[in-house]
Amino acid sequence: MIERQEVILDPACGSGVFLVEAYKRLILHWRSRNDWRKINVTVLKQLLEHIRGVDLEQGAIELAAFSLCLALCDALQPEENGLPIASFAPRARA
Known part of the structure; x- marks a missing residue:
């Protein structure tokens, strides 16, 4: 698992393709380390x-x-899909 202080940075992120794939891999890695449980x-x-x-x-x-x-949202369970999207807004800078 990624350490608390470690960050995956894309210094020219564009539309975020690299970041999305990195995020999906983090999710997959978490699930593999947690008996393939659904992630909350x-x-x-x-x-x-x-x-x-x-x-x-x-x-x-x-x-x-x-x-x-x-x-x-794609990784959420159906019962969690009603949560407000603003609460998930990632930090980004120009």
């Missing part, structure tokens, strides 16, 4: 804290953040 929203948010992206274009950052939110 708390863990998903904790894993998202290890993902960072930077880009010069604000539109690219917004697209990367949206892509990460979709990846998080």
